[in-house]
Amino acid sequence: MSEVVVKHIQKKYRKHQVLQDISFTLEPGKIYGLLGRNGVGKSTLLRIINNRAFANNGEITLDGRSVVDNEAAQRRFYLMSDTDFYPSSMKVRQAFQWLSKFYGTFDWRYNEHLVKVFDLDVNQKIAKLSTGYLTIFKLINALCLPVEFIFLDEPVLGLDANNRELFYSELLSTYEERPRTFVIATHLIEEVANIVEHVLIVDKGVIKKDCDATVLLNQAHVISGPQAAVEEFVAGYQVLQRKHLGEIEMAYVLGELPRDTRTSSVAIQQMSLQELFICLTGKVGD
Amino acid sequence: MTKTSWQFHWRRLFLENYNYALGLFGLWLSIDLLDYVVGINLRLLDVKSVCSAVLYVSMADLAILTKENTTFFLQMGIPRRRSWFMQWLSVLLSTFLLDGMITLYLKIATRGQVPINNFAGIFKSYRAAFNQPWQFGLFLFLMFAFFIMVMLLLGFIFGLLLTQTNWIVALFSVYGGFVTVPGLIAGAIGLVYWQANTTTKQHITAFLYRLIGRSTDGVRAWPLLITLSVVVAILSGVSYLFARRLQAKIRKG
Numbered sequence: 001m002s003e004v005v006v007k008h009i010q011k012k013y014r015k016h017q018v019l020q021d022i023s024f025t026l027e028p029g030k031i032y033g034l035l036g037r038n039g040v041g042k043s044t045l046l047r048i049i050n051n052r053a054f055a056n057n058g059e060i061t062l063d064g065r066s067v068v069d070n071e072a073a074q075r076r077f078y079l080m081s082d083t084d085f086y087p088s089s090m091k092v093r094q095a096f097q098w099l100s101k102f103y104g105t106f107d108w109r110y111n112e113h114l115v116k117v118f119d120l121d122v123n124q125k126i127a128k129l130s131t132g133y134l135t136i137f138k139l140i141n142a143l144c145l146p147v148e149f150i151f152l153d154e155p156v157l158g159l160d161a162n163n164r165e166l167f168y169s170e171l172l173s174t175y176e177e178r179p180r181t182f183v184i185a186t187h188l189i190e191e192v193a194n195i196v197e198h199v200l201i202v203d204k205g206v207i208k209k210d211c212d213a214t215v216l217l218n219q220a221h222v223i224s225g226p227q228a229a230v231e232e233f234v235a236g237y238q239v240l241q242r243k244h245l246g247e248i249e250m251a252y253v254l255g256e257l258p259r260d261t262r263t264s265s266v267a268i269q270q271m272s273l274q275e276l277f278i279c280l281t282g283k284v285g286d
Numbered sequence: 287m288t289k290t291s292w293q294f295h296w297r298r299l300f301l302e303n304y305n306y307a308l309g310l311f312g313l314w315l316s317i318d319l320l321d322y323v324v325g326i327n328l329r330l331l332d333v334k335s336v337c338s339a340v341l342y343v344s345m346a347d348l349a350i351l352t353k354e355n356t357t358f359f360l361q362m363g364i365p366r367r368r369s370w371f372m373q374w375l376s377v378l379l380s381t382f383l384l385d386g387m388i389t390l391y392l393k394i395a396t397r398g399q400v401p402i403n404n405f406a407g408i409f410k411s412y413r414a415a416f417n418q419p420w421q422f423g424l425f426l427f428l429m430f431a432f433f434i435m436v437m438l439l440l441g442f443i444f445g446l447l448l449t450q451t452n453w454i455v456a457l458f459s460v461y462g463g464f465v466t467v468p469g470l471i472a473g474a475i476g477l478v479y480w481q482a483n484t485t486t487k488q489h490i491t492a493f494l495y496r497l498i499g500r501s502t503d504g505v506r507a508w509p510l511l512i513t514l515s516v517v518v519a520i521l522s523g524v525s526y527l528f529a530r531r532l533q534a535k536i537r538k539g
Contacts, residue, residue: 052360071288074363085361087354089302101290102362 001028002063002076004049004149004181009058011044018044020205022058026149029179031171033196033213033273035189037281040202042185043081046151050079075103080142081153084134088127092137095126099141107144110174114140117166131158139167143174149181156188164188168195193273203281213273220276221257224250225266233266240279252279291364295355295372303351304383307344311336311391318395333395337388341433344384349437352376377438378470381431421493428471 004026011019018041026032036042047053049060051067051074060067067073086095100106115122118136129137135158142150156164172195175182183200184192199216201209209216223230227249237253244250252271271279314336352373359369479490 051363051365069365069367071363071365071368074365077363079361085357087298087358098290098294099362101293 002148003027004067005061006045006049007059007061009045009048009055009060011041011048011053012056017205019048019055022202022205022207024200024207024210026181026183027198028148028181030181030197031175031195032181032183032198032200033189033192034183034185034200034202035277036185036202038187041205042202043153045202046079046081046153046183046185050074050077050151052079076148077151078142078145078147078149079151079153080138080155082157084126086126088125090126091122092120092124092126092129093122095137095141096122096144099145103145103147105146107146111140111144114143114170117170118163132160132163135159136163136167143170147180149183151183151185153185155184155186156191164191168192171195189274189277190272196273199273201277201280208280217270217273217276219254219256220271220279221253222250222269222271222275223253223266224248224269229265233264240276252276288368291359291362291368292372294358295376298351298355299348299376299380303344303347303380304387306347307340307384307387310340310343311387315391315395333392336395337391341384341388341430344380345433345437348376348380348434352438373438377431377435380434381427384434385427385430418489418493421489421496424493425496431471 006022006024006026009019009022010017018039022041022045034042034045044053048055049067051069054068062070062073062076065073067077090098096106096111100108114120118140120133120136120140124133126134126137135156139152139155142152142155156167159167168191171182184196186192193213196213199209199211199213200207223233225233226247227244230249230251234251234253237255239251239253241252242249243252252275254276257268356369356373360366475490475494479487482490
Protein backbone atom coordinates (compact mmCIF):
# COMPACT_ATOMS: atom_id res chain seq x y z
CA MET A 1 0.00 0.00 0.00
CA SER A 2 1.22 3.50 -0.85
CA GLU A 3 2.23 6.16 1.61
CA VAL A 4 2.56 9.90 1.13
CA VAL A 5 5.85 11.00 2.66
CA VAL A 6 6.23 14.69 3.45
CA LYS A 7 9.84 15.64 4.15
CA HIS A 8 11.14 18.95 5.48
CA ILE A 9 8.64 21.15 3.68
CA GLN A 10 9.27 24.86 3.94
CA LYS A 11 7.12 27.61 2.50
CA LYS A 12 7.66 31.33 2.57
CA TYR A 13 5.33 34.09 1.41
CA ARG A 14 7.59 37.06 0.86
CA LYS A 15 9.16 37.59 4.29
CA HIS A 16 6.64 35.48 6.17
CA GLN A 17 7.85 31.93 6.78
CA VAL A 18 4.58 29.97 6.97
CA LEU A 19 5.96 26.43 7.10
CA GLN A 20 9.30 26.05 8.87
CA ASP A 21 10.00 22.36 8.60
CA ILE A 22 7.11 19.97 8.12
CA SER A 23 7.63 16.22 7.99
CA PHE A 24 5.13 13.40 8.41
CA THR A 25 3.82 10.31 6.65
CA LEU A 26 0.27 9.61 5.54
CA GLU A 27 -0.47 5.92 5.80
CA PRO A 28 -3.14 4.18 3.75
CA GLY A 29 -6.61 3.70 5.21
CA LYS A 30 -6.54 6.19 8.07
CA ILE A 31 -8.45 9.32 8.99
CA TYR A 32 -6.12 12.15 9.91
CA GLY A 33 -7.03 15.36 11.68
CA LEU A 34 -4.81 18.22 10.56
CA LEU A 35 -5.20 20.78 13.32
CA GLY A 36 -3.67 24.18 13.80
CA ARG A 37 -4.51 27.74 14.64
CA ASN A 38 -5.41 30.36 12.04
CA GLY A 39 -2.57 31.14 9.66
CA VAL A 40 -0.25 28.26 10.61
CA GLY A 41 -0.27 26.96 7.04
CA LYS A 42 -2.69 24.01 7.05
CA SER A 43 -4.27 25.06 3.76
CA THR A 44 -0.88 25.90 2.31
CA LEU A 45 0.37 22.45 3.21
CA LEU A 46 -2.61 20.78 1.53
CA ARG A 47 -2.16 23.00 -1.52
CA ILE A 48 1.49 21.99 -1.77
CA ILE A 49 0.65 18.28 -1.56
CA ASN A 50 -1.99 18.77 -4.25
CA ASN A 51 0.28 20.62 -6.67
CA ARG A 52 -1.48 23.96 -6.37
CA ALA A 53 1.40 25.70 -4.67
CA PHE A 54 5.10 24.96 -4.54
CA ALA A 55 7.30 24.48 -1.51
CA ASN A 56 10.47 26.52 -1.22
CA ASN A 57 12.25 23.49 0.17
CA GLY A 58 11.51 19.87 0.93
CA GLU A 59 9.91 17.02 -0.90
CA ILE A 60 6.62 15.16 -1.03
CA THR A 61 6.64 11.68 -2.48
CA LEU A 62 4.19 8.93 -3.29
CA ASP A 63 5.74 5.52 -3.89
CA GLY A 64 9.12 7.20 -3.82
CA ARG A 65 8.34 9.67 -6.62
CA SER A 66 7.76 13.39 -6.24
CA VAL A 67 4.12 14.44 -6.49
CA VAL A 68 4.95 17.83 -8.05
CA ASP A 69 3.37 18.07 -11.51
CA ASN A 70 3.13 14.29 -11.42
CA GLU A 71 -0.14 13.31 -13.02
CA ALA A 72 0.05 9.68 -11.95
CA ALA A 73 0.33 10.78 -8.33
CA GLN A 74 -2.15 13.63 -8.52
CA ARG A 75 -4.90 11.44 -9.91
CA ARG A 76 -4.73 9.47 -6.66
CA PHE A 77 -5.38 12.67 -4.66
CA TYR A 78 -8.37 14.94 -4.35
CA LEU A 79 -8.38 18.25 -2.53
CA MET A 80 -11.64 19.80 -1.46
CA SER A 81 -11.08 23.43 -0.45
CA ASP A 82 -13.01 26.65 -0.19
CA THR A 83 -11.49 27.97 -3.42
CA ASP A 84 -13.81 27.48 -6.34
CA PHE A 85 -12.04 25.85 -9.27
CA TYR A 86 -15.06 24.88 -11.35
CA PRO A 87 -16.15 26.76 -14.50
CA SER A 88 -18.99 29.17 -13.72
CA SER A 89 -21.27 27.94 -16.49
CA MET A 90 -20.95 24.27 -15.54
CA LYS A 91 -23.92 22.52 -14.02
CA VAL A 92 -23.61 20.15 -11.07
CA ARG A 93 -24.54 17.12 -13.18
CA GLN A 94 -21.97 18.06 -15.86
CA ALA A 95 -19.29 18.45 -13.21
CA PHE A 96 -19.99 14.92 -11.92
CA GLN A 97 -19.75 13.61 -15.49
CA TRP A 98 -16.46 15.39 -16.17
CA LEU A 99 -15.01 14.19 -12.86
CA SER A 100 -15.95 10.68 -13.84
CA LYS A 101 -14.15 11.10 -17.17
CA PHE A 102 -11.07 12.71 -15.65
CA TYR A 103 -10.65 10.14 -12.91
CA GLY A 104 -11.73 7.13 -14.96
CA THR A 105 -14.48 5.99 -12.62
CA PHE A 106 -17.01 7.50 -10.27
CA ASP A 107 -19.27 5.86 -7.71
CA TRP A 108 -22.55 6.79 -9.40
CA ARG A 109 -24.68 4.72 -7.05
CA TYR A 110 -23.26 6.41 -3.99
CA ASN A 111 -23.47 9.75 -5.79
CA GLU A 112 -27.18 9.21 -6.35
CA HIS A 113 -27.62 8.39 -2.67
CA LEU A 114 -25.70 11.47 -1.49
CA VAL A 115 -27.50 13.81 -3.90
CA LYS A 116 -30.77 12.52 -2.49
CA VAL A 117 -29.90 12.71 1.21
CA PHE A 118 -28.35 16.17 0.91
CA ASP A 119 -31.13 17.31 -1.43
CA LEU A 120 -28.75 18.77 -4.00
CA ASP A 121 -30.21 20.08 -7.26
CA VAL A 122 -27.99 18.56 -9.96
CA ASN A 123 -29.45 20.78 -12.68
CA GLN A 124 -28.29 23.92 -10.90
CA LYS A 125 -25.25 25.81 -12.16
CA ILE A 126 -22.31 25.56 -9.77
CA ALA A 127 -21.95 29.34 -9.68
CA LYS A 128 -25.55 29.66 -8.46
CA LEU A 129 -25.18 27.27 -5.51
CA SER A 130 -25.32 28.71 -2.00
CA THR A 131 -22.22 28.44 0.20
CA GLY A 132 -23.63 25.39 1.97
CA TYR A 133 -24.66 23.59 -1.19
CA LEU A 134 -21.35 24.42 -2.86
CA THR A 135 -19.67 22.68 0.08
CA ILE A 136 -22.05 19.73 -0.27
CA PHE A 137 -21.29 19.51 -3.99
CA LYS A 138 -17.55 19.38 -3.31
CA LEU A 139 -17.97 16.86 -0.51
CA ILE A 140 -19.97 14.58 -2.79
CA ASN A 141 -17.16 14.80 -5.35
CA ALA A 142 -14.63 13.89 -2.70
CA LEU A 143 -16.59 10.89 -1.43
CA CYS A 144 -17.50 9.46 -4.86
CA LEU A 145 -14.13 9.66 -6.60
CA PRO A 146 -11.90 6.58 -6.77
CA VAL A 147 -8.92 8.32 -5.15
CA GLU A 148 -6.80 6.93 -2.33
CA PHE A 149 -6.00 10.18 -0.55
CA ILE A 150 -8.75 12.70 0.12
CA PHE A 151 -7.84 16.07 1.58
CA LEU A 152 -10.68 18.04 3.08
CA ASP A 153 -9.89 21.65 3.93
CA GLU A 154 -12.62 23.01 6.21
CA PRO A 155 -15.10 20.43 4.89
CA VAL A 156 -18.17 21.70 6.72
CA LEU A 157 -17.87 25.38 5.80
CA GLY A 158 -21.36 26.87 5.61
CA LEU A 159 -23.14 23.62 6.49
CA ASP A 160 -25.94 23.65 9.03
CA ALA A 161 -25.82 21.30 12.06
CA ASN A 162 -28.02 18.68 10.38
CA ASN A 163 -25.90 18.53 7.24
CA ARG A 164 -22.72 18.43 9.29
CA GLU A 165 -23.97 15.41 11.22
CA LEU A 166 -25.06 13.82 7.95
CA PHE A 167 -21.65 14.40 6.42
CA TYR A 168 -19.77 12.87 9.37
CA SER A 169 -22.04 9.87 9.31
CA GLU A 170 -21.62 9.41 5.53
CA LEU A 171 -17.87 9.82 5.88
CA LEU A 172 -17.68 7.02 8.43
CA SER A 173 -19.98 4.77 6.46
CA THR A 174 -18.04 5.16 3.17
CA TYR A 175 -14.75 4.79 5.05
CA GLU A 176 -15.94 1.55 6.58
CA GLU A 177 -17.07 0.25 3.21
CA ARG A 178 -14.00 1.40 1.27
CA PRO A 179 -11.09 2.41 3.51
CA ARG A 180 -8.91 5.19 2.13
CA THR A 181 -6.95 8.02 3.64
CA PHE A 182 -8.77 11.17 4.68
CA VAL A 183 -6.98 14.26 5.90
CA ILE A 184 -9.38 16.69 7.55
CA ALA A 185 -8.16 20.21 8.23
CA THR A 186 -10.65 21.93 10.48
CA HIS A 187 -11.14 24.28 13.39
CA LEU A 188 -14.22 22.40 14.59
CA ILE A 189 -12.13 20.03 16.68
CA GLU A 190 -14.92 18.77 18.92
CA GLU A 191 -16.90 17.67 15.88
CA VAL A 192 -14.12 15.57 14.38
CA ALA A 193 -12.69 14.32 17.68
CA ASN A 194 -14.57 11.04 17.45
CA ILE A 195 -13.72 10.53 13.80
CA VAL A 196 -9.99 11.10 13.50
CA GLU A 197 -7.66 8.20 14.16
CA HIS A 198 -4.43 10.12 13.90
CA VAL A 199 -3.67 13.68 14.88
CA LEU A 200 -1.29 16.10 13.21
CA ILE A 201 -1.01 19.37 15.09
CA VAL A 202 0.77 22.19 13.28
CA ASP A 203 2.14 25.03 15.34
CA LYS A 204 4.62 27.76 14.48
CA GLY A 205 5.42 26.13 11.14
CA VAL A 206 6.29 22.67 12.50
CA ILE A 207 4.40 19.51 13.36
CA LYS A 208 4.01 19.65 17.11
CA LYS A 209 2.20 16.33 17.52
CA ASP A 210 2.04 13.41 15.12
CA CYS A 211 0.46 10.47 16.87
CA ASP A 212 -2.49 8.16 17.22
CA ALA A 213 -5.51 10.06 18.56
CA THR A 214 -6.45 7.42 21.16
CA VAL A 215 -2.90 7.04 22.46
CA LEU A 216 -2.55 10.80 22.68
CA LEU A 217 -5.84 11.33 24.49
CA ASN A 218 -5.12 8.45 26.90
CA GLN A 219 -2.08 10.42 28.02
CA ALA A 220 -3.82 13.76 28.31
CA HIS A 221 -5.53 14.51 31.60
CA VAL A 222 -6.88 17.35 33.67
CA ILE A 223 -5.89 17.05 37.31
CA SER A 224 -7.91 19.23 39.64
CA GLY A 225 -8.07 19.70 43.37
CA PRO A 226 -6.40 21.60 46.21
CA GLN A 227 -3.30 23.33 44.93
CA ALA A 228 -0.85 21.42 47.15
CA ALA A 229 -2.35 18.04 46.24
CA VAL A 230 -2.30 18.85 42.54
CA GLU A 231 1.29 20.04 42.74
CA GLU A 232 2.30 16.86 44.49
CA PHE A 233 0.45 14.68 41.96
CA VAL A 234 1.79 16.33 38.82
CA ALA A 235 5.40 16.36 39.92
CA GLY A 236 7.39 14.64 37.19
CA TYR A 237 4.70 15.06 34.53
CA GLN A 238 4.72 17.39 31.57
CA VAL A 239 2.32 20.15 32.64
CA LEU A 240 0.92 21.90 29.59
CA GLN A 241 -1.14 24.51 31.37
CA ARG A 242 -2.35 25.51 34.84
CA LYS A 243 -5.52 27.28 35.85
CA HIS A 244 -6.45 28.56 39.27
CA LEU A 245 -9.92 28.97 40.66
CA GLY A 246 -9.45 30.24 44.20
CA GLU A 247 -7.84 27.41 46.17
CA ILE A 248 -8.54 24.94 43.39
CA GLU A 249 -5.93 24.28 40.75
CA MET A 250 -6.41 22.56 37.43
CA ALA A 251 -3.33 21.17 35.75
CA TYR A 252 -3.38 19.90 32.17
CA VAL A 253 -0.80 17.13 32.00
CA LEU A 254 0.58 14.82 29.39
CA GLY A 255 1.94 11.42 30.37
CA GLU A 256 1.06 7.93 31.61
CA LEU A 257 -0.77 8.13 34.94
CA PRO A 258 -0.29 5.54 37.69
CA ARG A 259 -2.69 2.63 37.29
CA ASP A 260 -4.28 3.09 40.67
CA THR A 261 -5.27 6.64 41.42
CA ARG A 262 -8.07 5.82 43.87
CA THR A 263 -6.11 6.96 46.91
CA SER A 264 -5.16 10.35 45.48
CA SER A 265 -7.00 13.43 46.68
CA VAL A 266 -7.29 14.95 43.24
CA ALA A 267 -9.92 14.56 40.55
CA ILE A 268 -8.70 13.15 37.25
CA GLN A 269 -10.47 13.66 33.95
CA GLN A 270 -9.43 12.82 30.44
CA MET A 271 -8.76 15.88 28.37
CA SER A 272 -10.83 16.48 25.24
CA LEU A 273 -9.01 16.84 21.93
CA GLN A 274 -9.95 20.52 21.83
CA GLU A 275 -8.55 21.15 25.32
CA LEU A 276 -5.36 19.35 24.42
CA PHE A 277 -5.09 21.36 21.20
CA ILE A 278 -5.50 24.64 23.10
CA CYS A 279 -2.86 23.59 25.63
CA LEU A 280 -0.41 22.62 22.93
CA THR A 281 -0.85 25.62 20.70
CA GLY A 282 -1.20 28.47 23.20
CA LYS A 283 -3.52 29.94 25.76
CA VAL A 284 -7.16 30.80 25.19
CA GLY A 285 -7.43 34.22 23.62
CA ASP A 286 -3.77 34.22 22.78
CA MET B 287 -6.66 12.01 -18.05
CA THR B 288 -4.55 13.14 -21.02
CA LYS B 289 -7.27 12.43 -23.55
CA THR B 290 -9.99 13.84 -21.31
CA SER B 291 -8.13 17.08 -20.65
CA TRP B 292 -7.72 17.72 -24.38
CA GLN B 293 -11.32 16.77 -24.95
CA PHE B 294 -12.49 19.12 -22.20
CA HIS B 295 -10.38 22.03 -23.42
CA TRP B 296 -11.27 21.88 -27.10
CA ARG B 297 -14.88 21.04 -26.45
CA ARG B 298 -15.30 24.17 -24.36
CA LEU B 299 -13.48 26.28 -26.92
CA PHE B 300 -15.65 24.94 -29.72
CA LEU B 301 -18.92 25.02 -27.85
CA GLU B 302 -18.51 28.26 -26.03
CA ASN B 303 -16.22 30.35 -28.17
CA TYR B 304 -16.09 29.33 -31.83
CA ASN B 305 -19.76 28.40 -31.98
CA TYR B 306 -20.52 31.66 -30.27
CA ALA B 307 -18.63 33.64 -32.93
CA LEU B 308 -20.21 31.53 -35.67
CA GLY B 309 -23.65 32.16 -34.17
CA LEU B 310 -23.11 35.91 -34.16
CA PHE B 311 -21.99 35.84 -37.77
CA GLY B 312 -25.04 33.71 -38.59
CA LEU B 313 -27.32 36.21 -36.86
CA TRP B 314 -25.88 39.14 -38.79
CA LEU B 315 -26.05 37.21 -42.05
CA SER B 316 -29.73 36.46 -41.39
CA ILE B 317 -30.38 40.15 -40.80
CA ASP B 318 -28.41 40.86 -43.95
CA LEU B 319 -30.49 38.38 -45.94
CA LEU B 320 -33.77 39.68 -44.51
CA ASP B 321 -32.74 43.18 -45.39
CA TYR B 322 -31.92 42.06 -48.94
CA VAL B 323 -35.30 40.30 -49.37
CA VAL B 324 -37.55 42.83 -47.63
CA GLY B 325 -35.67 45.83 -48.87
CA ILE B 326 -35.65 47.89 -45.70
CA ASN B 327 -32.49 48.79 -43.90
CA LEU B 328 -32.50 46.75 -40.67
CA ARG B 329 -28.81 46.61 -40.20
CA LEU B 330 -27.32 48.51 -37.34
CA LEU B 331 -23.74 47.59 -38.16
CA ASP B 332 -21.90 47.38 -41.45
CA VAL B 333 -19.89 44.26 -42.30
CA LYS B 334 -16.64 45.58 -40.94
CA SER B 335 -18.20 46.64 -37.66
CA VAL B 336 -19.79 43.20 -37.31
CA CYS B 337 -16.40 41.56 -37.79
CA SER B 338 -14.82 43.84 -35.21
CA ALA B 339 -17.65 43.29 -32.70
CA VAL B 340 -17.49 39.49 -33.05
CA LEU B 341 -13.72 39.57 -32.76
CA TYR B 342 -13.75 41.60 -29.54
CA VAL B 343 -16.52 39.54 -27.93
CA SER B 344 -14.79 36.33 -28.92
CA MET B 345 -11.48 37.51 -27.48
CA ALA B 346 -13.06 38.46 -24.16
CA ASP B 347 -14.80 35.09 -24.01
CA LEU B 348 -11.53 33.35 -24.77
CA ALA B 349 -9.89 35.12 -21.83
CA ILE B 350 -12.62 33.90 -19.46
CA LEU B 351 -12.45 30.34 -20.83
CA THR B 352 -8.68 30.27 -20.48
CA LYS B 353 -8.90 31.40 -16.87
CA GLU B 354 -11.54 28.81 -16.04
CA ASN B 355 -9.76 25.96 -17.79
CA THR B 356 -6.47 26.81 -16.08
CA THR B 357 -8.00 26.53 -12.62
CA PHE B 358 -10.18 23.54 -13.47
CA PHE B 359 -7.15 21.60 -14.69
CA LEU B 360 -5.37 22.30 -11.43
CA GLN B 361 -8.35 20.89 -9.52
CA MET B 362 -8.24 17.80 -11.72
CA GLY B 363 -4.53 17.30 -11.09
CA ILE B 364 -3.46 18.04 -14.67
CA PRO B 365 0.23 18.97 -14.84
CA ARG B 366 0.89 22.64 -15.58
CA ARG B 367 3.04 21.75 -18.59
CA ARG B 368 0.12 20.20 -20.43
CA SER B 369 -2.25 22.96 -19.40
CA TRP B 370 0.24 25.51 -20.72
CA PHE B 371 0.73 23.62 -23.97
CA MET B 372 -3.01 23.35 -24.56
CA GLN B 373 -3.64 27.01 -23.90
CA TRP B 374 -0.95 28.17 -26.26
CA LEU B 375 -1.86 25.75 -29.01
CA SER B 376 -5.32 27.24 -28.90
CA VAL B 377 -3.80 30.62 -29.85
CA LEU B 378 -2.95 29.22 -33.24
CA LEU B 379 -6.19 27.35 -33.74
CA SER B 380 -8.28 30.31 -32.56
CA THR B 381 -6.46 32.61 -34.94
CA PHE B 382 -7.04 30.27 -37.89
CA LEU B 383 -10.70 29.79 -37.05
CA LEU B 384 -11.54 33.41 -36.42
CA ASP B 385 -9.62 34.49 -39.49
CA GLY B 386 -11.51 31.89 -41.53
CA MET B 387 -14.87 32.92 -40.11
CA ILE B 388 -14.28 36.59 -40.81
CA THR B 389 -13.07 35.88 -44.34
CA LEU B 390 -16.12 33.74 -45.00
CA TYR B 391 -18.48 36.33 -43.57
CA LEU B 392 -16.97 39.10 -45.63
CA LYS B 393 -17.32 36.99 -48.74
CA ILE B 394 -20.98 36.07 -48.29
CA ALA B 395 -22.46 39.17 -46.70
CA THR B 396 -24.79 40.55 -49.41
CA ARG B 397 -23.49 44.06 -49.31
CA GLY B 398 -20.05 43.00 -48.33
CA GLN B 399 -18.44 40.95 -51.08
CA VAL B 400 -15.10 42.17 -49.88
CA PRO B 401 -11.88 40.25 -49.47
CA ILE B 402 -10.23 39.96 -46.05
CA ASN B 403 -7.71 42.61 -47.12
CA ASN B 404 -10.50 45.18 -47.20
CA PHE B 405 -11.31 44.46 -43.56
CA ALA B 406 -8.44 46.60 -42.53
CA GLY B 407 -10.09 48.88 -40.01
CA ILE B 408 -7.39 50.75 -38.15
CA PHE B 409 -4.75 48.97 -40.25
CA LYS B 410 -6.02 50.46 -43.52
CA SER B 411 -3.02 52.71 -43.91
CA TYR B 412 -0.72 49.72 -43.72
CA ARG B 413 -2.19 48.09 -46.81
CA ALA B 414 -0.36 50.47 -49.09
CA ALA B 415 2.92 49.59 -47.48
CA PHE B 416 2.80 45.96 -48.61
CA ASN B 417 3.63 44.91 -52.17
CA GLN B 418 1.45 41.80 -52.35
CA PRO B 419 -2.10 41.15 -51.05
CA TRP B 420 -0.94 37.95 -49.32
CA GLN B 421 1.60 39.93 -47.36
CA PHE B 422 -1.08 42.19 -45.96
CA GLY B 423 -3.27 39.13 -45.31
CA LEU B 424 -0.47 37.53 -43.33
CA PHE B 425 0.07 40.78 -41.51
CA LEU B 426 -3.61 40.82 -40.47
CA PHE B 427 -3.33 37.19 -39.40
CA LEU B 428 -0.40 38.07 -37.16
CA MET B 429 -2.43 40.92 -35.69
CA PHE B 430 -5.19 38.41 -34.89
CA ALA B 431 -2.68 36.13 -33.22
CA PHE B 432 -1.39 38.99 -31.10
CA PHE B 433 -4.82 40.11 -30.00
CA ILE B 434 -5.82 36.58 -29.08
CA MET B 435 -2.53 36.12 -27.28
CA VAL B 436 -3.26 39.20 -25.17
CA MET B 437 -6.58 37.77 -24.08
CA LEU B 438 -5.10 34.34 -23.37
CA LEU B 439 -2.39 35.98 -21.32
CA LEU B 440 -4.95 37.80 -19.23
CA GLY B 441 -6.94 34.61 -18.77
CA PHE B 442 -3.88 32.63 -17.80
CA ILE B 443 -2.74 35.27 -15.35
CA PHE B 444 -6.10 35.44 -13.64
CA GLY B 445 -6.18 31.65 -13.60
CA LEU B 446 -2.86 31.67 -11.82
CA LEU B 447 -4.21 34.17 -9.31
CA LEU B 448 -5.97 31.31 -7.61
CA THR B 449 -3.02 28.99 -7.54
CA GLN B 450 -0.25 30.68 -5.53
CA THR B 451 2.12 29.11 -7.95
CA ASN B 452 5.88 29.21 -8.07
CA TRP B 453 6.96 32.44 -9.76
CA ILE B 454 9.32 30.72 -12.20
CA VAL B 455 6.58 28.39 -13.39
CA ALA B 456 4.13 31.29 -13.60
CA LEU B 457 6.56 33.41 -15.57
CA PHE B 458 7.27 30.53 -17.92
CA SER B 459 3.57 29.92 -18.40
CA VAL B 460 2.74 33.57 -18.96
CA TYR B 461 5.54 34.32 -21.38
CA GLY B 462 5.71 30.90 -23.03
CA GLY B 463 3.57 32.06 -25.95
CA PHE B 464 6.08 34.74 -26.88
CA VAL B 465 8.58 32.02 -27.55
CA THR B 466 6.24 29.45 -29.08
CA VAL B 467 4.06 31.47 -31.47
CA PRO B 468 6.70 33.75 -33.02
CA GLY B 469 9.01 30.73 -33.10
CA LEU B 470 6.52 28.70 -35.12
CA ILE B 471 5.77 31.61 -37.49
CA ALA B 472 9.45 32.40 -37.95
CA GLY B 473 10.13 28.72 -38.60
CA ALA B 474 7.39 28.55 -41.24
CA ILE B 475 8.60 31.72 -42.99
CA GLY B 476 12.19 30.47 -42.80
CA LEU B 477 11.19 27.19 -44.44
CA VAL B 478 9.42 28.99 -47.30
CA TYR B 479 12.35 31.39 -47.69
CA TRP B 480 14.87 28.57 -47.87
CA GLN B 481 13.01 26.85 -50.72
CA ALA B 482 11.91 29.99 -52.60
CA ASN B 483 13.28 31.48 -55.82
CA THR B 484 15.07 34.83 -55.92
CA THR B 485 11.95 36.95 -56.60
CA THR B 486 9.98 35.34 -53.79
CA LYS B 487 12.96 35.74 -51.51
CA GLN B 488 13.00 39.44 -52.32
CA HIS B 489 9.27 39.66 -51.56
CA ILE B 490 9.68 37.87 -48.25
CA THR B 491 12.61 40.09 -47.31
CA ALA B 492 10.58 43.19 -48.20
CA PHE B 493 7.67 41.85 -46.16
CA LEU B 494 9.83 41.18 -43.14
CA TYR B 495 11.34 44.65 -43.46
CA ARG B 496 7.87 46.17 -43.46
CA LEU B 497 6.89 44.21 -40.39
CA ILE B 498 9.56 46.09 -38.50
CA GLY B 499 8.61 49.41 -40.11
CA ARG B 500 11.34 49.64 -42.76
CA SER B 501 11.08 49.70 -46.51
CA THR B 502 13.47 49.27 -49.41
CA ASP B 503 11.56 51.78 -51.58
CA GLY B 504 11.26 54.63 -49.13
CA VAL B 505 7.75 53.76 -47.78
CA ARG B 506 7.77 53.80 -44.01
CA ALA B 507 5.18 52.22 -41.76
CA TRP B 508 4.97 52.25 -38.01
CA PRO B 509 6.54 49.00 -36.72
CA LEU B 510 3.23 47.70 -35.46
CA LEU B 511 4.27 44.14 -34.64
CA ILE B 512 7.17 45.27 -32.51
CA THR B 513 5.06 47.92 -30.82
CA LEU B 514 2.35 45.36 -30.10
CA SER B 515 4.91 42.90 -28.75
CA VAL B 516 6.18 45.53 -26.36
CA VAL B 517 2.63 46.47 -25.35
CA VAL B 518 1.74 42.81 -24.75
CA ALA B 519 4.91 42.23 -22.76
CA ILE B 520 4.30 45.31 -20.59
CA LEU B 521 0.63 44.46 -20.15
CA SER B 522 1.31 40.90 -19.10
CA GLY B 523 4.16 41.99 -16.86
CA VAL B 524 1.96 44.53 -15.07
CA SER B 525 -0.85 41.98 -14.78
CA TYR B 526 1.59 39.44 -13.41
CA LEU B 527 2.80 41.85 -10.74
CA PHE B 528 -0.82 42.62 -9.95
CA ALA B 529 -1.47 38.88 -9.70
CA ARG B 530 1.44 38.37 -7.31
CA ARG B 531 0.17 41.10 -5.01
CA LEU B 532 -3.30 39.63 -4.97
CA GLN B 533 -1.93 36.15 -4.25
CA ALA B 534 -0.40 37.35 -1.03
CA LYS B 535 -3.88 38.32 0.16
CA ILE B 536 -5.39 34.88 -0.33
CA ARG B 537 -6.35 33.31 2.98
CA LYS B 538 -3.69 31.04 4.39
CA GLY B 539 -3.69 28.52 7.18
